[in-house]
Amino acid sequence: MRKLLAILLAKAGRFVGKLVGKGSSKPGYYALKADPKILQKIKLPPYVIAVSGSNGKTSTVEMIAKILTDAGLRVAYNKEGSNQIEGVATLILGECTLSGRMKSDVLLIESDERFARYTFSHFKPTHFVVTNLYRDQLTRNGHPEWVFDALAEGVKPAGKLILNADDPLVSLFAEGRENTVWFGCGKLEGLSPENDSVYDDGRFCPRCGERMRYDYRVYNHVGAYFCPVCGYRRQKPAYELRKIDLAAGSLTVASREGSFEIPMENPSVYSAYNILVAFAAASEAGVPGEKIARSLRDFASRMGRIVSFTLGDHEGKLLTSKHENSISYDQSIAVAASDPEDVSVLVIVDAVSRKYFTSETSWFWDIDFEKLASPHVRHIVLAGTHYGELMVRFSFTGIPEERIAAVRSIEEAAELLKSYDTKKIYTITCFSDKDKFLNLVERK
């Protein structure tokens, strides 16, 4: 009875939620209240795929869902923001019959690193994908090792692991267990063992703590690592990036089925990894490589991470990043810095947290703002509440001062950009701040 009550509650809640236009995790919340063990009583589909990691979760999950749906499977997956247990419960119960059987072929779950252990104490994923672990919202998550410890418990019950072979910390999840498959980036032209980021999270072996070495690095601590002391090293990937052509916007994935060329919507090594992860997960779920490649070819990001706009007679792109996540900023910076035309760059850090003012800005010092030093980045404008500290950070980048302006007001920043003869603008900011700028421009 409790089980039926919980399912009915979740369904009723979801129905009301849809009527008032609110998708929330409240239905799951009430269902769990009615029956805390409800999720253990549901018959799950043959594939339960969990995706976790610091970056790329959402776009990876979107891609996997698209590929599996194209392959004719019924996929239930959670959208951004509902990856805690209540959200997962809402998803599962909304997709199941009154007798408690899920109607989908695949349950695909984006799982927050910190909450995976709670979610997967209720049921076991058949596949657990970990994209990467790096510095992300240290205020909320602690540091990468802290996240590793939290996530380890959630990963443990999974049937098969799909892990990043190039991330030494992520690879550690495979220690002491079998049934792991790896994805990674091959030794591409131009990759060197040197770290060119501001900080280096690949200095020490996560297993023994001694100094680690690299055959090559893809970015920061991600690469072909090996520990000369304990022998811990990169595993051979079953899914490997063999080519990344940023100029042409394409990449090549090699698997046991052969090589597949796939275009990239937003060319960068980071999105190449996301595509690789989606390829690996879909392949493990039984979709043939050719089908995966076809799905990915017409996949366009629905997340709106890149928004095109016009400001006066200027054309611009807003690159959505995540505050407190230096690598997401590095990705946006790479896009702006690799544009061969003259550009202006606007960086906005207005509200680090949506809830209240916070002064945690140590992550400014982890971002490679130095990469904006190239001469075709003609103007840099820093705006928002934290313009002052941003300016102090930029004063150590070696970028000539006359190229940089810092103002608190975002309106004033937009006026400045309009006054420059550089016709192309890149705006780099967090999704929590982006509307403050997009309200001032014409969206395309």
Added chain:
Amino acid sequence: MIRLYHLYPDLMDLYGDYANLLMLSRALTRAGYENEIVKRSLIDRFDLSDAGFVYIGSGRESRQKRAMAHLLRNKETFRDAVRRGVPVLLTGNAMEMIGKSVTDKDGVRHEGLGLASFESVEGTKRLVSDEIVRWGEEKLVGFINKSSEIRGVEKPLFHVEFGLGNAGEEKEEGYAEGNLFATHLIGPILVKNPAFLLKMTSLAAKAEIKADAIRDKYADEAFAITLSELSRRAETETKSNI
């Protein structure tokens, strides 16, 4: 030549800690003092006899233990520097190294330098908060992100007006003795607090440096905004813990 020693920059590097040295070095240069940043870590020979300033930043719990064990083996030179009155700044969990011990979350006790009598105990929760602290006549701002509580601090550095103290509900934060300054504030503290930077610059220069000599307009404005925004938050939040 003033040598600014940054110890364990590779292990203790979690919160943009290196920026503290950049700020100090630039301030000294602006005030007319030649200086250089010297980095020392595990594999290096440790000799602080020519140190004009010593700094250690925050690290993951596991790396703090490695750094602390290493520092313990080089205790003499560190202690001598402290005794000579060389200004020493420890931020984040580097503060814990000078206490008697740090007990990790598995209950294992790691020996500290014992320059101060306090003891640190790590837990399984992270303690995170914005901070406003009183330091003499000045107010300073910053951020704490730690997993430990420190008890038995005899000479605290700051009085907490908003945020977390050394342990529990305590209103005292950090530790100070002579020219040794230890605080769990991260942030980086010398970027955020021009007044504290001025103090460290004067100590390193062994002279009274004027604020105007090292003034950074943007750092000043950032401090003013942060203090006013955090003060507003402090007013609306009755209790300090987030």
